[in-house]
Amino acid sequence: MPLTEAGIYAAALRLIDEDGVEALTMRKLATALDANPMSLYHHVPNKEAVLRGVTRMVGARFRTVTLEDAPWPERLRLLATDFRTLAHRHPELMAYSFSHQPDFIQHDDPFWTALTAIVAAAGAPPSEVPEIAALIVAVVIGVLAAELNGSLHQWANLKPPGPETDGEDEPSDAAPGSPGAAAGTAGPDPDHMFRLVLDTLITGLESRLTAGPDGQDAGRR
Known part of the structure; x- marks a missing residue:
């Protein structure tokens, strides 16, 4: 051929x-x-x-379910989750694109088209839609890049410094079969962590959109 x-x-x-x-x-x-x-x-x-x-x-093959009548947070969660699924379907390519191709998302890509529509539906001023969408992309891609290269798992297993952790054995030192060993090998749930990221993004955007020009909650003024 x-x-x-x-x-x-x-x-x-x-x-x-x-x-x-x-x-x-x-x-x-x-x-x-x-x-x-x-x-x-x-x-x-x-x-x-x-x-x-x-x-x-x-990127052109990316598809997500269109829920135009659903609340915008639900639409954003679905879009981001479908994008994460794409990243895990082609992890080598996507990890490379995240770090080496800053222009890999174009204005006519299905993902960007859907994301800007969701941000607009959330009530963002038209002039701020591209900026807010770009920040959402930056956060989601940053998390996915760290997830794909293993950094997110490693960071989530770091213990905060303090007297309550001083002198504790590392998970690798726990006796085989013990609860500590199981927790050390299992690590954090990546699905849960990604949902946490989305919840944080949505909460922050809701707060930003309900705030007045001076940053105060419009409902309290």
């Missing part, structure tokens, strides 16, 4: 899902497509262009 950009991106995504971004080369991609490596350059100039194309393809 003749080479196409769509076919190249689809093959690249399969290789990335299997072996990661760093392992992807134009030669490996050509082999997967049963093509001459030089023929790829008629469609994409380099690996970076391939990665951008793959990211755009995955």
Whole structure:
């Protein structure tokens, strides 16, 4: 079959899902497509262009349930959860995009379109919709990046300093089969932590939108 950009991106995504971004080369991609490596350059100039194309393809495929009649917090939770599902479906690509492609979300992406509609439905002034949406994206992506690379799990297992923790054994020192050992290996529930992030975002946005220009609650003035 003749080479196409769509076919190249689809093959690249399969290789990335299997072996990661760093392992992807134009030669490996050509082999997967049963093509001459030089023929790829008629469609994409380099690996970076391939990665951008793959990211755009995955972003365009993003789908979420539309609940236009539901309260905006419910819509935001669903959208963010579906985005997290996408990140876990292609963790290698998404982790790379989060850290190396600041423009991987475009104005016409389904995710951005849905998010700005939700922020507007929440009552944000039109002039503030892009800023608020951008901040939500920054928080969600930051959490997902930390979740994908393992940082979130590690941080959540750090004990706060204080006399109540001084001298306690680390989870790895607990006797096998003991409650301490089980808690140390299980760690925090990532689903619970993501819900906590969304609850915090929603509470903060609700507070911001009910505040007056001077930052005070409009209902108390």
